[in-house]
Amino acid sequence: MDIIFLTFILVLSVFLGFELISKVPATLHTPLMSGANAISGITLAGAFLAAGATNNDMASWLGGAAVAFATINVIGGYLVTDRMLGMFKSKRGK
Amino acid sequence: MDIEIYTNLAYIVAAALFIFGLKMLGSPATARRGNAFSSMAMLIAVIAGLIGSQAVSYEVIIVGILIGALIGTLSARLVAMTSMPELVALFNGSGGASSLLVGWATLYYLEGDVVPTFTAATIVLAILIGGLTFTGSLIAYGKLSERINSAALVFSGQRVLNSALLLAIVACAYLFCIDPSATSVYLYALLGLALLLGVMAVIPIGGADMPVVISLLNSYSGIAACAAGFAVGNNILIVAGALVGASGIILTNIMCKAMNRSLANVLFSGFGAAKTAKAVEGEVKPISVEDAYYILEAASNVCFVPGYGMAVAQAQHVVKELGKILEANGCEVSYAIHPVAGRMPGHMNVLLAEADVPYEQLVEMDDINPRIENVDVAIVIGANDVVNPSAREDPDSPIYGMPIINVDQARTVFVLKRSMASGFSGVDNPLFFGENTRMLFGDAKESISGVIGEFG
Numbered sequence: 001m002d003i004i005f006l007t008f009i010l011v012l013s014v015f016l017g018f019e020l021i022s023k024v025p026a027t028l029h030t031p032l033m034s035g036a037n038a039i040s041g042i043t044l045a046g047a048f049l050a051a052g053a054t055n056n057d058m059a060s061w062l063g064g065a066a067v068a069f070a071t072i073n074v075i076g077g078y079l080v081t082d083r084m085l086g087m088f089k090s091k092r093g094k
Numbered sequence: 095m096d097i098e099i100y101t102n103l104a105y106i107v108a109a110a111l112f113i114f115g116l117k118m119l120g121s122p123a124t125a126r127r128g129n130a131f132s133s134m135a136m137l138i139a140v141i142a143g144l145i146g147s148q149a150v151s152y153e154v155i156i157v158g159i160l161i162g163a164l165i166g167t168l169s170a171r172l173v174a175m176t177s178m179p180e181l182v183a184l185f186n187g188s189g190g191a192s193s194l195l196v197g198w199a200t201l202y203y204l205e206g207d208v209v210p211t212f213t214a215a216t217i218v219l220a221i222l223i224g225g226l227t228f229t230g231s232l233i234a235y236g237k238l239s240e241r242i243n244s245a246a247l248v249f250s251g252q253r254v255l256n257s258a259l260l261l262a263i264v265a266c267a268y269l270f271c272i273d274p275s276a277t278s279v280y281l282y283a284l285l286g287l288a289l290l291l292g293v294m295a296v297i298p299i300g301g302a303d304m305p306v307v308i309s310l311l312n313s314y315s316g317i318a319a320c321a322a323g324f325a326v327g328n329n330i331l332i333v334a335g336a337l338v339g340a341s342g343i344i345l346t347n348i349m350c351k352a353m354n355r356s357l358a359n360v361l362f363s364g365f366g367a368a369k370t371a372k373a374v375e376g377e378v379k380p381i382s383v384e385d386a387y388y389i390l391e392a393a394s395n396v397c398f399v400p401g402y403g404m405a406v407a408q409a410q411h412v413v414k415e416l417g418k419i420l421e422a423n424g425c426e427v428s429y430a431i432h433p434v435a436g437r438m439p440g441h442m443n444v445l446l447a448e449a450d451v452p453y454e455q456l457v458e459m460d461d462i463n464p465r466i467e468n469v470d471v472a473i474v475i476g477a478n479d480v481v482n483p484s485a486r487e488d489p490d491s492p493i494y495g496m497p498i499i500n501v502d503q504a505r506t507v508f509v510l511k512r513s514m515a516s517g518f519s520g521v522d523n524p525l526f527f528g529e530n531t532r533m534l535f536g537d538a539k540e541s542i543s544g545v546i547g548e549f550g
Contacts, residue, residue: 013333017340023120027456029440033312036341037185040315042334043192045143046326050199052149059202064154066195069188071162078133079170085126091452
């Protein structure tokens with residue numbers, strides 16, 4: 001059941017992703033990619049499981065490295081996306 | 095059990111915010127707030143994940159977060175806008191590495207329990223896709239930053255070697271899944287093979303095809319996160335990973351279409367050298383900065399067509415300045431951007447936005463082409479293949495069929511170019527010999543500054 005449930009989520013998310021992203025205009029494709037970089041740092045939520053364990057040293061080392069890599073994505077991705085989007089200005093907006 | 099319900103409720107909120115954030119990325123006016131929503135979603139998901147993990151030791155987690163936050167902040171703050179493709183390549187790689195490590199660590203975490211075959215298979219996928227994304231992105235980074243030769247590297251026996259590599263991966267994956275354990279020799283074999291696959295996959299791809307590769311690796315980093323989500327049974331990883339995967343695939347598709355090539359062709363062909371196009375003959379007509387000024391001074395509709403050369407020359411600021419002067423002179427100014435101009439999707443748009451060009455003036459290829467005949471002067475800055483009329487006219491050209499910006503149909507074309515060398519694809523460009531083309535030789539930034547000086 002678990003497998004079916006997770007696959008169900010996957011399929012719906014993929015369709016939703018296609019719907020949403022195909023509406024992003026070409027001018028925002030670079031911020032879209034760096035924003036996607038940030039979102040893929042979601043592995044952070046999965047990395048805690050291993051990083052916080054004490055029963056196995058190897059698990060916590062690998063998990064800790066995963067936490068570091070994912071945090072680079074999250075922090076770096078959101079900051080650089082925000083920096084870029086801050087530069088997009090409208091003619092009237094000034 | 096209680097905690098699990100609360101974390102999952104938090105995940106639902108996070109997923110909704112992620113989706114809302116992506117939706118707001120649909121317009122430049124709301125995009126920045128969208129990004130803020132997305133980061134809020136991430137914060138909720140991460141806190142929920144931390145509580146839900148019921149971690150007993152926080153030292154490793156804190157050290158990991160501090161290291162990651164430091165590297166992430168510095169790279170985001172310090173990167174030049176011209177180097178965005180390199181940064182995104184590195185971020186793709188770090189996403190892949192993180193998924194690989196989560197998959198791998200799960201095996202140790204589950205040590206002692208029986209690992210179900212399905213979990214083992216998803217761990218294999220997380221390791222494979224994550225590893226491939228990691229080394230593939232490092233190679234892409236090397237090519238983009240020209241630390242390694244950006245040309246396609248093709249050698250005899252490459253396909254045989256790659257096929258053998260894939261077979262070995264399938265065999266190891268199967269043998270590992272039969273008896274999954276953290277000490278399985280097949281696990282180590284898979285790790286090595288996945289990393290090797292990433293290298294082998296990207297070396298045969300040339301620098302001009304980097305927009306496709308970087309989009310595809312972007313997608314992989316999401317798919318890897320998805321696989322890791324299945325391995326640890328975490329649904330927010332699956333939702334977010336799928337969104338990223340879908341985004342990368344859409345961009346990959348747009349890039350391939352813009353080059354009129356199939357994904358398979360980009361990935362396996364080692365573009366270049368293959369076909370020989372007609373040699374172009376004719377006379378180029380150079381123009382001086384002063385004459386360029388007289389023509390621009392009289393123009394009422396000017397369209398800039400930037401390419402990677404604008405990024406290299408760091409010319410976006412002077413381009414904007416010239417655009418502003420022309421506007422003050424009563425001229426209509428636009429910036430036409432080909433989907434594969436630059437080294438990643440939307441690269442030119444970001445550079446021009448950095449130079450304060452309002453986004454209303456950034457137009458797409460399909461918008462400018464129908465009205466290109468009304469353009470008095472099209473100024474091509476460091477673009478080559480994306481304005482090459484061979485793509486329309488010469489069936490023997492390697493880029494035949496690729497949609498281009500038809501600048502040759504504008505009343506006058508200025509091409510700013512360092513010298514007469516051919517473009518990244520190594521294809522001759524008949525545009526330079528066109529009746530209405532004037533070549534403005536020299537560094538793009540200096541040439542434009544010169545014209546601005548004439549307006550003085």
